[in-house]
Amino acid sequence: xxxxxxxxxxxxxxxxxxxxxxxxxxxxxxxxxxxxxxxxxxxxxxxxxxxxxxxxxxxxxxxxxxxxxxxxxxxxxxxxxxxxxxxxxxxxxxxxxxxxxxxxxxxxxxxxxxxxxxxxxxxxxxxxxxxxxxxxxxxxxxxxxxxxxxxxxxxxxxxxxxxxxxxxxxxxxxxxxxxxxxxxxxxxxxxxxxxxxxxxxxxxxxxxxxxxxxxxxxxxxxxxxxxxxxxxxxxxxxxxxxxxxxxxxxxxxxxxxxxxxxxxxxxxxxxxxxxxxxxxxxxxxxxxxxxxxxxxxxxxxxxxxxxxxxxxxxxxxxxxxxxxxxxxxxxxxxxxxxxxxxxxxxxxxxxxxxxxxxxxxxxxxxxx
Numbered sequence: 001x002x003x004x005x006x007x008x009x010x011x012x013x014x015x016x017x018x019x020x021x022x023x024x025x026x027x028x029x030x031x032x033x034x035x036x037x038x039x040x041x042x043x044x045x046x047x048x049x050x051x052x053x054x055x056x057x058x059x060x061x062x063x064x065x066x067x068x069x070x071x072x073x074x075x076x077x078x079x080x081x082x083x084x085x086x087x088x089x090x091x092x093x094x095x096x097x098x099x100x101x102x103x104x105x106x107x108x109x110x111x112x113x114x115x116x117x118x119x120x121x122x123x124x125x126x127x128x129x130x131x132x133x134x135x136x137x138x139x140x141x142x143x144x145x146x147x148x149x150x151x152x153x154x155x156x157x158x159x160x161x162x163x164x165x166x167x168x169x170x171x172x173x174x175x176x177x178x179x180x181x182x183x184x185x186x187x188x189x190x191x192x193x194x195x196x197x198x199x200x201x202x203x204x205x206x207x208x209x210x211x212x213x214x215x216x217x218x219x220x221x222x223x224x225x226x227x228x229x230x231x232x233x234x235x236x237x238x239x240x241x242x243x244x245x246x247x248x249x250x251x252x253x254x255x256x257x258x259x260x261x262x263x264x265x266x267x268x269x270x271x272x273x274x275x276x277x278x279x280x281x282x283x284x285x286x287x288x289x290x291x292x293x294x295x296x297x298x299x300x301x302x303x304x305x306x307x308x309x310x311x312x313x314x315x316x317x318x319x320x321x322x323x324x325x326x327x328x329x330x331x332x333x334x335x336x337x338x339x340x341x342x343x344x345x346x347x348x349x350x351x352x353x354x355x356x357x358x359x360x361x362x363x364x365x366x367x368x
Contacts, residue, residue: 041206182211
């Protein structure tokens with residue numbers, strides 16, 4: 001899974017709707033996909049479960065009037081302690097039950113409770129904190145969302161998994177509920193794609209229908225066609241993306257792959273030239289080069305490359321884990337422990353935290 005010569009899907013929250021758009025039904029190809037048991041694409045993601053209503057009634061005291069937003073915000077922090085887990089995007093009821101989810105899951109849960117208590121709120125897309133992750137040979141651009149609960153006639157309270165200090169300089173844009181729903185459906189499409197689940201197409205199709213201007217959902221549809229070998233359809237979908245966003249590096253990456261698999265080498269090279277002008281180095285480039293150098297025993301070169309990646313992705317667990325491996329190779333167990341601590345802190349799934357945590361415990365035992 002080292003070389004990024006596979007589809008890149010902007011799946012987790014990248015992009016947002018701007019103006020109303022017609023649903024581009026000419027991009028769909030229902031006949032190409034197995035009619036699996038229809039996934040719950042029409043479900044109300046904000047629906048309150050009975051246990052949520054009981055909890056709200058018995059454990060959360062939200063006064064009517066101007067301070068309701070503050071009371072609910074404090075209750076979410078105090079009574080519903082969520083663990084960050086990027087492995088699955090959940091509807092409100094499932095997030096409440098599991099007490100875990102990604103930033104979109106938190107936003108959906110908070111929105112459901114705010115609506116229940118009739119507290120005004122805004123969904124917000126936060127720019128400047130996009131991160132990359134990868135699984136099953138695909139890379140995913142993960143955007144960030146939060147929710148701001150407003151009081152009448154004044155400022156509000158922002159609820160966010162991310163520390164407020166990291167959001168201070170970020171650009172914020174209010175997004176509508178249709179876009180949030182499209183983001184949810186798009187995430188589910190990406191998760192199904194990683195799992196090899198044929199329902200991925202139906203989730204992505206529903207995401208495009210929910211908010212046609214959410215261009216990341218259209219790109220995900222193109223990746224599904226690419227992975228399924230429907231190359232002419234993938235080309236058409238990615239062309240649709242690039243008509244609207246000519247500098248979309250993700251769509252360009254995928255289009256180059258489509259051309260390459262069709263043997264259209266000259267066109268693939270032309271697209272890669274366009275891409276290099278926008279993004280000279282793809283995601284994880286320096287990380288993978290650094291690990292390759294480490295495997296060859298070129299530790300000094302590996303450190304130079306890994307620190308280049310660290311400057312690009314300072315909060316990425318894989319980068320800190322790679323630096324921990326390098327420190328161990330150099331006999332720097334104390335430094336390795338520090339990087340492993342950061343890998344645990346920045347990891348986004350329970351499984352990954354457990355793996356890093358076990359390695360950290362071992363290092364601590366050796367050092368101490």
